[in-house]
Amino acid sequence: MIIKPKVRGFICITAHPEGCAAHVQEQIDFVRSQAPLRNGPRKVLVIGASTGYGLAARIAAAFGGKAATVGVFFERPSTNGRCASAGWYNSAAFEKKARREGLYVKSINGDAFSNPVKERVIRVLKNELGPLDLVIYSLAAPRRVHSETGLLHKSVLKPIGESFSGPTVDTDRGIIKDIHLPPASKREIGDTVAVMGGEDWEMWMNQLGEAGLLGEGCRSVAFSYIGPKQTWPIYKRGTIGRAKHDLAKAAQRIDASLKTTGGGAFISVNKAVVTQASAANPNLPHYISILYKIMKNKGLHEGCIEQLYRLYATQMYNDSGTSLDETGQVRLDDWEMKPEVQNAVAMLWKQVTNENFQDITDYAGYKAEFLKLFGFGIPGVDYGAPCDPEVDF
Numbered sequence: 001m002i003i004k005p006k007v008r009g010f011i012c013i014t015a016h017p018e019g020c021a022a023h024v025q026e027q028i029d030f031v032r033s034q035a036p037l038r039n040g041p042r043k044v045l046v047i048g049a050s051t052g053y054g055l056a057a058r059i060a061a062a063f064g065g066k067a068a069t070v071g072v073f074f075e076r077p078s079t080n081g082r083c084a085s086a087g088w089y090n091s092a093a094f095e096k097k098a099r100r101e102g103l104y105v106k107s108i109n110g111d112a113f114s115n116p117v118k119e120r121v122i123r124v125l126k127n128e129l130g131p132l133d134l135v136i137y138s139l140a141a142p143r144r145v146h147s148e149t150g151l152l153h154k155s156v157l158k159p160i161g162e163s164f165s166g167p168t169v170d171t172d173r174g175i176i177k178d179i180h181l182p183p184a185s186k187r188e189i190g191d192t193v194a195v196m197g198g199e200d201w202e203m204w205m206n207q208l209g210e211a212g213l214l215g216e217g218c219r220s221v222a223f224s225y226i227g228p229k230q231t232w233p234i235y236k237r238g239t240i241g242r243a244k245h246d247l248a249k250a251a252q253r254i255d256a257s258l259k260t261t262g263g264g265a266f267i268s269v270n271k272a273v274v275t276q277a278s279a280a281n282p283n284l285p286h287y288i289s290i291l292y293k294i295m296k297n298k299g300l301h302e303g304c305i306e307q308l309y310r311l312y313a314t315q316m317y318n319d320s321g322t323s324l325d326e327t328g329q330v331r332l333d334d335w336e337m338k339p340e341v342q343n344a345v346a347m348l349w350k351q352v353t354n355e356n357f358q359d360i361t362d363y364a365g366y367k368a369e370f371l372k373l374f375g376f377g378i379p380g381v382d383y384g385a386p387c388d389p390e391v392d393f
């Protein structure tokens with residue numbers, strides 16, 4: 001069949017298998033154009049490995065350091081002639097390309113919050129790979145069924161304590177509109193912390209540790225975001241920020257535990273990039289359109305793969321060690337937060353109107369990146385040719 005993008009709000013309900021494979025290849029090519037990782041990780045588990053930062057973490061470890069990778073994700077295979085999700089196609093393409101290089105790969109599709117998925121991963125590691133030296137926790141999930149209580153928690157992106165009114169991009173129509181969000185209830189805050197906070201990361205690390213699967217010197221990393229003041233009502237000071245605070249607390253406990261065997265854990269505060277998760281945040285498409293304009297003009301633009309390669313090459317598998325900020329976090333958002341970038345963002349933010357939005361920001365770049373997440377708009381892919389939506393691993 002011929003697959004075209006069908007965008008519904010902040011999601012595209014179709015995905016192109018060959019386009020997704022080409023998107024994975026672009027990321028592999030980027031990593032190959034950089035120096036190989038010296039003393040990179042050998043055995044890596046990536047939780048949330050099929051899209052965005054987790055996929056980049058997997059690609060950079062495998063193709064930058066020849067690491068064996070186990071990837072966990074929650075993706076939809078093709079059924080009844082319908083497209084699979086982009087993360088399914090990405091992971092199938094990654095597996096094929098990594099195997100061709102002689103690399104060990106294993107993918108586990110299922111709910112990472114559940115015990116059966118944790119047990120499956122532990123079985124695979126025990127039978128096939130042995131103890132890990134890196135665990136990347138990169139879940140961005142809308143919901144979690146708690147494995148102990150059975151309760152369903154749904155995360156929300158809302159301010160805390162006061163309501164928020166501000167600009168958002170209507171990506172269907174390419175216009176700016178105002179949104180109004182009421183403050184989150186106590187329950188919504190707790191639910192968001194349950195989904196996006198640190199409890200599940202700790203559960204993973206505890207279960208892996210008890211199974212003897214965290215090797216000497218094993219490290220673990222989860223990702224966070226801080227961003228500039230314009231995004232704080234919904235991010236840093238909102239429900240997701242509360243969850244990230246909880247994640248940071250978990251990082252400290254995991255760090256203390258891994259330190260006993262010469263390893264450690266930290267949070268990497270990453271740059272704002274276009275992913276399925278960030279597209280769902282009412283603030284970020286507007287901010288990213290402005291940010292990309294500025295960072296591209298200054299030659300500082302990075303996507304997921306550039307960020308993850310930089311994390312490994314300059315903070316983890318380098319000679320000078322890891323530099324942490326005063327709160328103990330790695331700041332991969334350092335270029336985004338440079339004063340000259342943020343001053344220019346603030347100036348452009350003030351100038352944006354509905355009429356000039358598309359002209360003076362990089363909204364075109366935002367849209368192109370968004371479609372690319374689903375395998376569309378990639379040079380060299382013949383979108384007019386029929387393709388089979390069923391792709392196996």
Ligand code: NAD
Binds near residue numbers: 049053
């Ligand atoms: P993403 O939507 O691209 O990826 C989410 C991943 O989680 C996918 O692999 C998906 O399959 C997996 N997943 C979701 N629910 C799951 C479940 N129940 N079980 C198993 N896997 C599941 O998101 P992303 O933007 O790459 O976000 C990853 C992390 O990076 C998040 O912690 C996010 O807050 C953080 N981060 C994102 C940005 C940004 O701008 N996108 C910036 C800084 C930090």
